[in-house]
Amino acid sequence: MKTSSLDRLRNGLxxxxxxxxxxxxLYWCVGDVALRSPLETFGYTAYLLGSARFWPNLVETAQxxxxxxxxxxxxxxxxxxxxxxxxxxxxxxxxxxxSSYAIPKITLYPxxxxxxxxxxxxxxxxxxxxxxxxxALFTTDAVRHIRPVFLKTGRTMGLSPLEMAWRIxxxxxxxxxxxxxxxxxxxxxxxxxxxEMFASQRGxxxxxxxAIGLHNVDLIMSLTFMLTLFAGAASVILLAIxxxxxxxx
Amino acid sequence: MKPxxxxxxxxxxxxxxxxxxxxxxxxxDKLTMQPPHQIIIDLLRxxxxxxxxxxxxxxxxxxxxxxxxxxxxxxxxxxxxHRLRAVRDALDPLFATxxxxxxxxxxxxxxxxxxxxxxxxIFIGFMLAVVAVIVSVLSGIxxxxxxxxxxxxxxxxxxxxxxxxxxxxxxxxxxxxxxxLALAYALIGVIGAEFIMSSSGMGYEISFAYMNFDNATMYPxxxxxxxxSVGINMVLGRWERxxxxxxxxx
Numbered sequence: 001m002k003t004s005s006l007d008r009l010r011n012g013l014x015x016x017x018x019x020x021x022x023x024x025x026l027y028w029c030v031g032d033v034a035l036r037s038p039l040e041t042f043g044y045t046a047y048l049l050g051s052a053r054f055w056p057n058l059v060e061t062a063q064x065x066x067x068x069x070x071x072x073x074x075x076x077x078x079x080x081x082x083x084x085x086x087x088x089x090x091x092x093x094x095x096x097x098x099s100s101y102a103i104p105k106i107t108l109y110p111x112x113x114x115x116x117x118x119x120x121x122x123x124x125x126x127x128x129x130x131x132x133x134x135x136a137l138f139t140t141d142a143v144r145h146i147r148p149v150f151l152k153t154g155r156t157m158g159l160s161p162l163e164m165a166w167r168i169x170x171x172x173x174x175x176x177x178x179x180x181x182x183x184x185x186x187x188x189x190x191x192x193x194x195x196e197m198f199a200s201q202r203g204x205x206x207x208x209x210x211a212i213g214l215h216n217v218d219l220i221m222s223l224t225f226m227l228t229l230f231a232g233a234a235s236v237i238l239l240a241i242x243x244x245x246x247x248x249x
Numbered sequence: 250m251k252p253x254x255x256x257x258x259x260x261x262x263x264x265x266x267x268x269x270x271x272x273x274x275x276x277x278d279k280l281t282m283q284p285p286h287q288i289i290i291d292l293l294r295x296x297x298x299x300x301x302x303x304x305x306x307x308x309x310x311x312x313x314x315x316x317x318x319x320x321x322x323x324x325x326x327x328x329x330x331h332r333l334r335a336v337r338d339a340l341d342p343l344f345a346t347x348x349x350x351x352x353x354x355x356x357x358x359x360x361x362x363x364x365x366x367x368x369x370x371i372f373i374g375f376m377l378a379v380v381a382v383i384v385s386v387l388s389g390i391x392x393x394x395x396x397x398x399x400x401x402x403x404x405x406x407x408x409x410x411x412x413x414x415x416x417x418x419x420x421x422x423x424x425x426x427x428x429x430l431a432l433a434y435a436l437i438g439v440i441g442a443e444f445i446m447s448s449s450g451m452g453y454e455i456s457f458a459y460m461n462f463d464n465a466t467m468y469p470x471x472x473x474x475x476x477x478s479v480g481i482n483m484v485l486g487r488w489e490r491x492x493x494x495x496x497x498x499x
Binding site for chain 1: 251253256257260261280281282338339340341342343345346348349350351353354355357358360361362429433436437440441444445446451452455456458459467470471474475478479481482483486
């Protein structure tokens with residue numbers, strides 16, 4: 001299936017229009033108790049962006065998410081390279097990774113909280129356990145499909161494991177690894193937010209949980225809207241980069 | 250048993266043993282975690298006493314309901330979408346970014362819409378699961394060999410008969426791939442929703458036990474969820490591999 005980028009842009013715009021339309025219709029059906037119209041939500045979002053109490057929370061979430069993402073990527077790549085290069089390690093550990101992918105990680109939250117205590121580190125840890133597994137799995141698969149001659153060349157030249165990863169594995173398997181990073185990016189974001197919803201006094205997730213408690217529909221709507229917009233936009237951008245990479249190879 | 254499986258079992262066993270030692274020697278204190286053997290004893294006692302059976306049953310029933318709805322709707326939607334090229338193209342960006350969207354952020358809205366109860370939880374599970382089914386089934390339909398569809402046409406099968414005799418058997422492995430993902434997502438959705446806000450179910454019981462430092466209830470429940478999700482996933486995975494091997498796809 002080949003679609004040009006122009007087609008894709010048009011499809012995206014149509015989809016956005018349809019979704020906004022559905023939102024408006026739903027608002028007409030349900031009314032003010034539970035929903036706000038798109039226009040009101042945009043208005044409140046603008047107000048929120050202008051208010052002083054919003055920004056410290058955003059910074060807090062951004063820090064937690066950034067840290068979690070860095071740790072997920074480094075750990076995921078390390079695990080992926082190890083499992084991808086060693087057949088035995090792969091046979092032993094890959095099923096463990098696949099199974100742990102299926103566990104509802106939200107249930108592990110109490111354990112993490114008891115281990116790390118309330119605050120930043122628990123949030124980061126929660127983001128990491130969500131993000132690291134897909135990155136590791138995608139990387140393992142990507143490394144396993146690298147042409148053997150590249151690896152042999154590296155070994156002949158006596159590269160150290162670190163050089164091997166940096167100069168051969170990463171460039172050779174980049175498009176596939178990047179697909180994993182894209183999935184890892186969104187899961188880390190979800191994990192961090194969930195972490196904030198349960199045990200935090202700051203951050204977007206905390207604001208959302210607080211808004212649920214206070215039945216502040218305006219706040220719930222605009223936070224949901226912003227999160228969806230951010231996650232969707234990031235995903236679309238990463239997907240476009242990934243497509244370009246795949247075309248080049 | 251293959252050597253890899255033996256190593257894997259040994260590794261997991263060593264991990265549990267390490268936890269046991271750390272707990273017994275007091276490096277991990279009692280308030281943080283109980284030794285693994287205690288968790289298993291607590292789990293057995295909990296199950297035989299039956300105090301939480303209602304909560305367990307409710308969570309499992311809701312997850313399976315969400316899963317079933319997602320399977321039926323997802324497969325039907327994929328079969329229809331495959332016919333409607335334009336709609337499929339328009340929905341493509343949504344499918345590609347769907348799992349980047351934090352669906353749990355919509356949970357408060359669902360609570361307000363449906364009220365606090367089973368419906369929003371099932372709905373979240375369904376929302377998470379359905380797209381995985383649609384995407385897998387669509388990719389399965391794309392891979393049906395042309396010749397089979399032509400044969401169906403030569404035999405003048407009706408649309409319904411083609412679907413039942415050719416399409417569905419042909420895409421069975423892909424439906425199973427979708428089912429594996431969907432079941433995991435349904436469990437994640439339902440339990441997550443119970444965790445965030447609800448008045449019953451396993452997720453609720455875990456967070457309730459957590460707030461009361463009731464480790465004797467919390468850890469067995471967590472273990473049960475982990476065992477259930479891993480077990481179901483392994484069974485479906487094995488079945489999927491069996492079908493793939495029979496088709497010569499793996």
